[in-house]
Amino acid sequence: MSLQACAEIVRRGDPDRFLSAMAAPPEARRVLFPLYAFNVEVARAPWVTQEPMIAEMRLQWWRDALAEIAAGGVIRSHEVTTELAHILPQGMVPVLDRLVKARRWDVYREPFEDAQAFETYLAATSGGLMQAACVALGSRADPGFEAIGLTQGLANFWRAVPRLLAAGRAPFVGESHADRAELSRQALGRLTQARRDVPATARPATRAAWLAGPVLRRVMRDPSAVAEGRLEPSEFARKGTLLWRAALRQS
Secondary structure, X not given: OHHHHXXXXXXXXXXXXXXXXXXXXXXXXXXXXXXXXHHHHHHHHHHXXXXXXXXXXXXXXXXXXXXXXXXXXXXOOOHHHHHHHHHOOHHHHHHHHXXXXXXXXXXXXXXXXXXXXXXXXXXXXXXXXXXHHHHHOOOOOOHHHHHXXXXXHHHHHHHHHHHHHHOOOOOOOOOOHXXXXXXXXXXXXXXXXXXXXXXXXXXXXXXXXXXXXXXXXXXXXOOOHHHHOOOOOOHXXXXXXXXXXXHOOOO
């Protein structure tokens, strides 16, 4: 039942990763759904309250849960922590802890200090989740996994910009269209390079980045689409691209 609960959390909170997990073999889903549910719970923790202290406490709750998983003793009862403890390799606990700490940016309204801070945030959040998923599926840790996740994170961040602006956040590191296009170009290059060496065991996880390429190419052609909210692909394009990559067993 906990695994089903994790899948439902992902279905409601992260439809893109839910679709990619459903395209994976059943044994991979048993790994991916707890990780993706953990990510949903952590990502939404800063947004369910207007009080920064409460948001910080929610994030700390997840850090404490990870510490319990690392210790191997009694783990607090929760539909996500129970399943996560079963599938998370010990070496990935610090990776997910960095993910939680990075989400503190979402609690406050200050912009990123610079481009390096922005990249560090993406590497710790989407990059860390991708690394943990690939390793939990049986692959060895590899910088390429983080690169794929970081690229996915940038594409998702661009898609989220209109919501961030509406919430009074300052999401842009560089304000010019050229800056956004250049960030997208660099990320797309890393994605192309990293995908060349993805082992078969990791592909059910790396396939979650299936929308990153189309989104980033759109930003390169038309950077104004970021703030104007014109990056969402059609339902046909979303599902069709995923099914095509899954059928060809591509990452």
